[in-house]
Amino acid sequence: MNKKTIIRTLEKIALYMELQGENPFKISAFRKAAAALEADERSLSEMDDVTKLKGIGKGTAAVIEDLMSTGESSLLKELEEIVPKGLLPLLKLPGLGGKKIAKLHQELGIDSVESLKEACEAHKVRELAGFAAKTEEKILKELANLANRSERLPIWQLEPVVLQIEALLGSMEEVERFSVAGSFRRAAETSKDIDFIVVTEAAEAIREKLLHTLAIQEVVAAGDTKISVILDLEEPVSVDFRLVKDYEYATALHHFTGSKEHNVRMRQLAKARGEKISEYGVEQADGTIQTFQDEAAFFAHFDLPWIPPSLRIGTMEFDKTEAIQQLVRLEDIKADLHMHTTWSDGAYSVAEMGEALLARDYQYSVITDHSQFLKVANGLTPERLRKQGEEIEAFNAAHPDFRLFKGTEMDILPDGSLDFSDDVLQQLDFVIASIHSSFTQSQDKIMARLLTAMQNPYVHMIAHPTGRIIAERDGYNPDMPQLIAWAKEHGKILELNANPYRLDLCVAHLEMALAAGVPVAINTDAHDIEHLRFMDIGVRYANRAWLPKDMIVNTWTREQFEAFIRRNK
DNA sequence: GCCGTTTTCGGCCCGACTGTTTTCAGTCG
Numbered sequence: 001m002n003k004k005t006i007i008r009t010l011e012k013i014a015l016y017m018e019l020q021g022e023n024p025f026k027i028s029a030f031r032k033a034a035a036a037l038e039a040d041e042r043s044l045s046e047m048d049d050v051t052k053l054k055g056i057g058k059g060t061a062a063v064i065e066d067l068m069s070t071g072e073s074s075l076l077k078e079l080e081e082i083v084p085k086g087l088l089p090l091l092k093l094p095g096l097g098g099k100k101i102a103k104l105h106q107e108l109g110i111d112s113v114e115s116l117k118e119a120c121e122a123h124k125v126r127e128l129a130g131f132a133a134k135t136e137e138k139i140l141k142e143l144a145n146l147a148n149r150s151e152r153l154p155i156w157q158l159e160p161v162v163l164q165i166e167a168l169l170g171s172m173e174e175v176e177r178f179s180v181a182g183s184f185r186r187a188a189e190t191s192k193d194i195d196f197i198v199v200t201e202a203a204e205a206i207r208e209k210l211l212h213t214l215a216i217q218e219v220v221a222a223g224d225t226k227i228s229v230i231l232d233l234e235e236p237v238s239v240d241f242r243l244v245k246d247y248e249y250a251t252a253l254h255h256f257t258g259s260k261e262h263n264v265r266m267r268q269l270a271k272a273r274g275e276k277i278s279e280y281g282v283e284q285a286d287g288t289i290q291t292f293q294d295e296a297a298f299f300a301h302f303d304l305p306w307i308p309p310s311l312r313i314g315t316m317e318f319d320k321t322e323a324i325q326q327l328v329r330l331e332d333i334k335a336d337l338h339m340h341t342t343w344s345d346g347a348y349s350v351a352e353m354g355e356a357l358l359a360r361d362y363q364y365s366v367i368t369d370h371s372q373f374l375k376v377a378n379g380l381t382p383e384r385l386r387k388q389g390e391e392i393e394a395f396n397a398a399h400p401d402f403r404l405f406k407g408t409e410m411d412i413l414p415d416g417s418l419d420f421s422d423d424v425l426q427q428l429d430f431v432i433a434s435i436h437s438s439f440t441q442s443q444d445k446i447m448a449r450l451l452t453a454m455q456n457p458y459v460h461m462i463a464h465p466t467g468r469i470i471a472e473r474d475g476y477n478p479d480m481p482q483l484i485a486w487a488k489e490h491g492k493i494l495e496l497n498a499n500p501y502r503l504d505l506c507v508a509h510l511e512m513a514l515a516a517g518v519p520v521a522i523n524t525d526a527h528d529i530e531h532l533r534f535m536d537i538g539v540r541y542a543n544r545a546w547l548p549k550d551m552i553v554n555t556w557t558r559e560q561f562e563a564f565i566r567r568n569k
Numbered sequence: 570g571c572c573g574t575t576t577t578c579g580g581c582c583c584g585a586c587t588g589t590t591t592t593c594a595g596t597c598g
Contacts, residue, residue, distance in 0.1 A: 025581055029570035057571050095587085097596050130595085134588065182598090195598090223586055240598085242585095255583090260598070267582040278583055 001068050003037060003044050009073050010034035010063065016079035019087045021102035033060035035261070039315050044068075086112030093142045094220075095135070103128060117143050152190035153235060154471040156500035159537070161237050162194060165214075172209060174202040176246055181256040187310040187540035189470050189503060193238035197253045203243040210241060248280050250292040255279035261314025269302055269318075310543040326548040328522070328555055330539050334363045335554040335561065336532060338409065338432060338463055338495065338523035343388050344369035345377035347528045350388065354395045354404055356529040364558045366407040366430045367392055371419040373411040374436055380408070382424045389427070403558060405429035405565070409463060414438035416449045418456060425458035430565050432495075434463040439476040446476045447483070454486040460565055461493035461521060464504040472501075480509050487518045491567075493553050496522045498538025499531070510545035521553040 014030040036055035040047070047053075051061045066073050083105075090101050090113065104110040107128055108119050116139065119125050125136045162180050169178045175198055179185070182195030200206045207227055211219065217232035227241040244252040255263060256279065263277075270277045274285040281289040282301065292298040296306040305324050311317040317324070340346030341353055348356070350367060357365045369388065370379040380388065389406045396404055407430035411419040414437050418425075425431050433453035435446070453459050465483060467475030487494050494513055497504045505513065505520070513520055522538040524531050542552065549555050553564070 023570085026570050028581080032571080055571070059570050095596070099595065130589070132589065138588095193598095221586055226585055228586090256598085258598085260582095264582055271582080276583080280584090 001044070001071065006044070006064055006067050007034045007037050009067060009076055010037075010060065013063065013073070013076050013079060015088065015091070016076070016083050018091065018098035019083045019101055019105075020079075021099045027098075029055075029057075030060060033057075084111035086115075089113055089146070090116060092146065093139065095138055095142065100130070103130070113143065113146065152192050153237060154190050154500075155184070155188065155503070155537070156470060157235060158184055158191055158194055158237065159500050161231065161233070161239075165194070165196065165239065168213060169196065169198060172206065174200050174205050174209075176200060177249060179253055181242075181253055182240075182258065185257050185309045185540075186259065186312060187537060187544060189506075193240060195240045195256050196242070197249065197256055198241055198243050199246045199249050200243055201245070206241075206243060214239075242279070244279070247291040250294050250298045251277070251281050252279045254295050254298055257309050257312065259313055262312035262317070263314075265314045265318060266302070308540065308543045310540045311546075320546070323546055323548070326550075327543050328539055328547060328549045328552045330536055332549050332552070332555040333522070333535055333539065334557065335365045336362065336524055336526065336535065337366045337407070337430065337461065337521050337554055338368050338497070339365070339526040339532075340369050340377075340409075341367060341388075343384065344374070344379055345527060350391045350404070351395050352529065353526070354399065354402075356532055357404075358399065358402055360532060360535075362402070364403040364405060364561060366405040368407040368409040368430070368432050371408055371410040373413055373419045379411070379419075382420065385424065386427070407431060409434055410459075411436055412449045412453050414441070414449075416445070416452050418452060418459075422456070422458060425456070428458070430461075431459045432461050432463045433459045435467055435476060439467060439473075441476070443477055443479060446478055450478060450483055451486065454483075454490045454492055459492065461495055462487070463495045463523070463525070464497040464502050465494055465509070466504050466506070468504050468506070469501050470503060475504070480512060484509075484512050484516045484518055487513070488516050493519050493521050496520050496538055496542055497525050498522050498534040498541065499525045500534060500537055503537075503541055507541070507544045510542065510547060514545060514547055514551060517551075519551055519553050520547060523554070 010030050011034050014027045017027045017030065032055040036053045040053060050056050050064055051058070063073050063075055087101055087105060090096055104116065104125070108124055110116050110119055120136050120140045123136065125131050125139065126133045162184060166180070169175050178196060178198045180194065181197050182193065183191040184194055198206060203224060207222060210227055211222065214229060215232040216229045217236055218230040220228040220230060225243050229239055231237045231239055242252055242256055267277045270282060276283040281291040283289050292301065299306050304318070305321050307317045307324060308327060336357065339353060341348060341350050346369070353367065370377040372379045372381045385408065392404050392406050406428050408420065408428055409432045412433050412435050413419060418433065435449060450462065453462060466478060484494070494505060496510060510520065522535065522542055524534040524538065526532050526534070553561065
């Protein structure tokens with residue numbers, strides 16, 4: 001019996017209990033037990049007594065026990081007999097929760113999406129106490145939406161929307177300050193919606209402006225402080241705006257950044273001190289509300305350092321306060337080691353990219369256009385690579401306080417050979433090796449290709465090591481423990497590609513790299529000046545794996561970096 | 570169902586919005 005099955009079973013039990021209209025605290029106890037198992041890194045066999053975990057007691061331990069000895073849960077079986085399976089999808093309908101569904105089942109015998117639809121159409125639902133015509137109409141509307149209801153959207157789909165709304169809010173004179181919040185701010189790979197905190201003294205005016213300016217498919221809610229809309233985009237996106245006063249900003253931003261689990265822990269912390277946290281401030285024992293200028297002051301009130309949003313998952317962020325000080329921040333970044341220009345498939349010239357890097361206060365960076373194999377991207381031949389080098393030197397001559405290094409993003413070919421010979425590579429300052437072809441080869445072949453790159457003394461870094469695209473494709477499935485071991489052995493850097501399409505290495509792989517002591521570079525892989533902004537996403541994503549600053553190559557000074565790239569020459 | 574430097578019972582995070590009633594329950598985040 002593996003741990004995942006047990007976690008899923010506990011969650012399933014919670015779901016069925018919800019459909020019975022069970023006590024919400026009992027339901028949440030089962031979810032907490034599942035979360036406790038998930039948060040613990042040990043496997044089941046390594047735990048001698050699960051009840052020692054906070055959140056697992058007699059009842060939930062009995063379920064685990066049952067699963068381990070018989071392979072199934074008698075509790076779940078009982079629930080499945082009482083509660084029709086067909087009710088599960090109804091929980092996805094907005095406006096319907098466990099209690100209402102339980103009532104529909106008990107009073108009208110509803111047991112599926114189909115029977116609910118029939119009951120609505122026959123106007124039977126509006127006769128129930130607590131339901132009325134409007135609810136019935138809403139259920140019918142949501143039932144029609146059920147099929148094409150979008151689940152979680154990938155970060156690369158949301159990022160341009162966030163950018164656009166930020167521009168809009170920035171242009172409104174009644175808006176004093178604002179920030180994106182929610183799981184997007186926590187650098188989640190996918191989100192259900194986008195949240196914004198907006199400071200204004202003119203809530204009504206802002207509400208009207210938002211409702212009239214945005215391309216809206218549906219207004220879900222429009223109250224005094226909360227506006228919730230679904231944007232009319234190719235893929236509909238839900239956006240929530242919370243309108244607050246300036247003095248409420250810090251606590252509102254914290255509250256709506258979450259995660260839910262983090263907030264619960266914070267509130268328990270407050271409660272233990274006789275205080276009460278809400279989005280409006282911290283209520284003291286005497287009833288007065290204390291507010292804060294920013295999140296740092298809010299955390300300081302509870303003797304905590306400012307916790308980066310991506311770490312707020314309700315577990316070790318409260319304990320590992322020392323490690324938080326060591327984490328990389330955007331202002332620590334001194335370089336970007338992976339980008340493209342018009343020489344291959346980029347949109348800007350060497351000089352234009354150089355100026356954009358200078359504008360970001362970087363000390364150095366590397367131009368890494370594609371190599372000759374990648375014809376679709378206008379990859380460079382050795383001859384063109386040499387010419388590009390002259391252009392880079394000219395830029396450097398005009399900017400003595402900054403240095404653009406000459407590099408390449410060289411393809412590792414399907415047959416396992418490298419796209420440039422050693423004497424070409426020798427001329428370069430920095431060499432990236434990447435796979436862009438034949439993703440479907442066996443793992444052995446993929447690993448053989450990567451090993452060639454690892455063993456080449458002129459290669460410094462492997463870019464986007466798995467080749468995944470979030471929510472689109474899995475990549476070429478390398479054996480990561482092996483790859484990381486080779487990186488350690490041969491002194492190579494592994495990339496955290498910060499392009500929101502990729503975020504590759506992913507969090508789990510970054511944690512493995514950290515454990516092995518393999519240095520990581522956070523790079524934007526920019527094909528456009530605008531893409532340099534992805535560094536921010538990369539840094540926030542890296543925080544999720546607790547990578548300390550000194551493990552991140554592009555926080556190193558130019559001198560440190562030069563020493564690293566020269567060591568095999 | 571779980572938990573206890575207030576507790577073995579009585580809490581469990583807190584507030585907005587909607588739709589239902591007419592002061593509140595349910596849902597949601």
